[in-house]
Amino acid sequence: MTTPSETPESAIENDPWSQGAVTSAETTLQAQMGKVFGYLKGLHATHLIDVGTKLGLFGQLANAPTGLTPEALATTEGLDLKYIRQWCETGCALELLDYEPTSGYRLAPFMDEILGRPDGTFYLGSFPEVHLLVARDYTRYPELFNSGDVYSYQEHDEPFLRGVAEALQTIPRMFLGTVLPNLPELRERLEAGISILDVGCGGGYAIVEFAERYPEVRCVGIDVESTSVRMAQELIRSRGLGERVEARELDGAGLPPDFVDSFDLVTTFLVLHEIHPDLKEAVLDQCVRALRPGGQLLLFDERYPSGPAELRDPSQIYAVMAQWYELTWGNIINTKEEIHALLARQGLRVVAETTFSRFYIVVAEKDPSKPA
Known part of the structure; x- marks a missing residue:
C-alpha cells in the first residue's frame, strides 16, 4: 500500500492518490446517522453469531431445515428460554434466521453452509471469534498511534x-x-x-x-x-x-x-x-x-x-x-x-x-x- 507521503516527488503526477477526490452523494443527516448505527449493529451481530456458534444453535438449526421453536432449541441445548427467544428474534431481525408461526425459526437461505456446517467449504462461523480477539488490540491503538x-x-x-x-x-x-x-x-x-x-x-x-x-x-x-x-x-x-x-x-x-x-x-x-x-x-x-x-x-x-x-x-x-x-x-x-x-x-x-x-x-x- 503506497500513500502520497511515501511517493517520490517525481512520481507524484502519476500517483492516483494525488489525483481525484472521493465525495459522498447527496444525503441527509438521518441517513448518515443510520449509517453509523448500522456499523454499531454489525458489532453486536458479530457477538450474536459468536454466541450462536459456541452454543451450537446454528448446528441445531442446520439439522432442522423446516425450523425449530425457541422452546425446542432451549430444551435441546439445556438453555434458558427467554435468552434463546431473544437470540432467535434478533437473528431474524439480522436476516440470519427466517420465521414461520407454525414451525418456528429456520436458517435463512445459504446460512446452513455459512454458519451451520463447520466442515463446509464456505463456513464462516469461526470468524466472529477471531475478529473479537483482534478487537482486543484496539485498546492499544491510542498508545501506538502516539x-x-x-x-x-x-x-x-x-x-x-x-x-x-x-x-x-x-x-x-x-x-x-x-x-x-x-x-x-x-x-x-x-x-x-x-x-x-x-x-x-x-x-x-x-x-x-x-x-x-x-x-x-x-x-x-x-x-x-x-x-x-x-x-x-x-x-x-x-x-x-x-x-x-x-x-x-x-x-x-x-x-x-x-x-x-x-x-x-x-x-x-x-x-x-x-x-x-x-x-x-x-x-x-x-x-x-x-x-x-x-x-x-x-x-x-x-x-x-x-x-x-x-x-x-x-x-x-x-x-x-x-x-x-x-x-x-x-x-x-x-x-x-x-x-x-x-x-x-x-x-x-x-x-x-x-x-x-x-x-x-x-x-x-x-x-x-x-x-x-
Whole structure:
C-alpha cells in the first residue's frame, strides 16, 4: 500500500492518490446517522453469531431445515428460554434466521453452509471469534498511534494464535472448491502429483487439504511461529498423513539446503501482507529458490485499492478494513500493481490471476531454464 507521503516527488503526477477526490452523494443527516448505527449493529451481530456458534444453535438449526421453536432449541441445548427467544428474534431481525408461526425459526437461505456446517467449504462461523480477539488490540491503538510502535502478530497470546489458525482452515477449502476450477493448468499439475511447499503454513490446514484432495501430492509447511507449527503437526498426525506431509518451524535464517530446487509449487495463503515490508523481496527470493525450474508460486491474499477511487469499491473495501485492523501489527497489504512488481523483480512470470470474494489470487512461474 503506497500513500502520497511515501511517493517520490517525481512520481507524484502519476500517483492516483494525488489525483481525484472521493465525495459522498447527496444525503441527509438521518441517513448518515443510520449509517453509523448500522456499523454499531454489525458489532453486536458479530457477538450474536459468536454466541450462536459456541452454543451450537446454528448446528441445531442446520439439522432442522423446516425450523425449530425457541422452546425446542432451549430444551435441546439445556438453555434458558427467554435468552434463546431473544437470540432467535434478533437473528431474524439480522436476516440470519427466517420465521414461520407454525414451525418456528429456520436458517435463512445459504446460512446452513455459512454458519451451520463447520466442515463446509464456505463456513464462516469461526470468524466472529477471531475478529473479537483482534478487537482486543484496539485498546492499544491510542498508545501506538502516539508512539508509532508495532505490536506484531507473533506477540499475541496462544488463544489468539490458535483462534486465527482455526478460523483460516476454511480458506484452502474455498480455494480448492471454488478457485482452482478457474486455474485448469494448476489443477492438472496437482492431479499429476507434485511437491508443495506452503510458506506460512499456520495450523497446517492448507497442506492437509491438498494432501487429502490429491493422494499423489507431497506437502511441506513452514512457519516462524511455534504455536502454529505445533497445531499443524498435531493435525497431520490426527489425519494419518505423516508419510506425505510435514510441518517445520524455521527461524527465518533461510531455506534448509534440501529445500533448494525441490518443489513444483510454493503456496502462500494470506501471508504476503503479513511479511514485514523490508523482508518481502527476500522471502519471495527464498520461495523462488525453493522452486524447481518451471515451478509455480501461488499467492492467495488481499489486494489493497490502487487509488482513492477504489476505496469504496465493494470488492476491495474489506482489504481496507483488514489493513485497518492489522495496522499495528506492522502489516502492509499491497496493491495489485505492487504485487506484480514484486513478482517481476524475482524473475517470475504471471501465468494466471483471478479473484474470489475479497481475495486476489496470482499464479507466477519460474523460468524453466533457471535453477536456484
